[in-house]
Amino acid sequence: GENVEQHPSTLSVQEGDSAVIKCTYSDSASNYFPWYKQELGKRPQLIIDIRSNVGEKKDQRIAVTLNKTAKHFSLHITETQPEDSAVYFCAASPWGGGTSYGKLTFGQGTILTVHP
Amino acid sequence: NAGVTQTPKFQVLKTGQSMTLQCAQDMNHNSMYWYRQDPGMGLRLIYYSASEGTTDKGEVPNGYNVSRLNKREFSLRLESAAPSQTSVYFCASTPPRGHGNTIYFGEGSWLTVV
Numbered sequence: 487g488e489n490v491e492q493h494p495s496t497l498s499v500q501e502g503d504s505a506v507i508k509c510t511y512s513d514s515a516s517n518y519f520p521w522y523k524q525e526l527g528k529r530p531q532l533i534i535d536i537r538s539n540v541g542e543k544k545d546q547r548i549a550v551t552l553n554k555t556a557k558h559f560s561l562h563i564t565e566t567q568p569e570d571s572a573v574y575f576c577a578a579s580p581w582g583g584g585t586s587y588g589k590l591t592f593g594q595g596t597i598l599t600v601h602p
Numbered sequence: 603n604a605g606v607t608q609t610p611k612f613q614v615l616k617t618g619q620s621m622t623l624q625c626a627q628d629m630n631h632n633s634m635y636w637y638r639q640d641p642g643m644g645l646r647l648i649y650y651s652a653s654e655g656t657t658d659k660g661e662v663p664n665g666y667n668v669s670r671l672n673k674r675e676f677s678l679r680l681e682s683a684a685p686s687q688t689s690v691y692f693c694a695s696t697p698p699r700g701h702g703n704t705i706y707f708g709e710g711s712w713l714t715v716v
Contacts, residue, residue, distance in 0.1 A: 520705070529692060529707040581703075586650070587703055588633055588696040589660070590647065592646070595644050
């Protein structure tokens with residue numbers, strides 16, 4: 487089955503700095519890579535996602551890059567703000583051929599702390 | 603539209619007791635899922651149902667059973683609860699292909715087995 491490794495496990499930055507979280511996956515059949523933000527006691531919230539036919543996607547301060555050859559993808563947050571503090575999860579899913587993209591394999595999570 | 607609704611939100615069980623977590627979605631989604639999240643970890647897929655009448659095992663199915671009662675409802679049953687099943691359980695659903703790619707999560711059910 488799929489295995490997703492996420493690094494670092496904790497990340498501490500100053501407000502305004504950039505934050506980068508990296509994930510690797512093992513199954514070449516995976517082609518959908520979402521990133522989730524989870525606040526304490528809350529459900530995961532999708533912040534950005536990317537399909538394998540795209541190398542990069544950006545949404546305001548958040549961007550995701552994908553290197554399918556190397557089987558890794560990264561989340562980039564620029565101009566971080568204290569409200570960005572949360573746990574971030576990457577995930578991978580084989581989307582297509584009748585398989586639903588909801589069959590996600592999650593990374594272990596990164597606790598991001600943004601200091602004012 | 604309530605989205606994905608899970609009950610109960612909190613439950614304490616004794617080892618060996620049984621219980622059922624209920625999940626319902628009102629978005630006419632075909633696929634539904636049950637995940638568990640242990641402290642400090644990502645979610646792991648327990649079971650999923652690609653469509654009404656079908657269920658399949660995910661990554662960690664041992665100790666659980668599921669029922670896709672109809673298109674709206676997907677329940678998760680613990681027949682004999684164990685302390686290792688202490689976790690937060692999330693139900694989720696996804697729309698049919700071609701209707702977006704958002705995964706809708708419920709608010710979670712906190713289960714403690716003592």
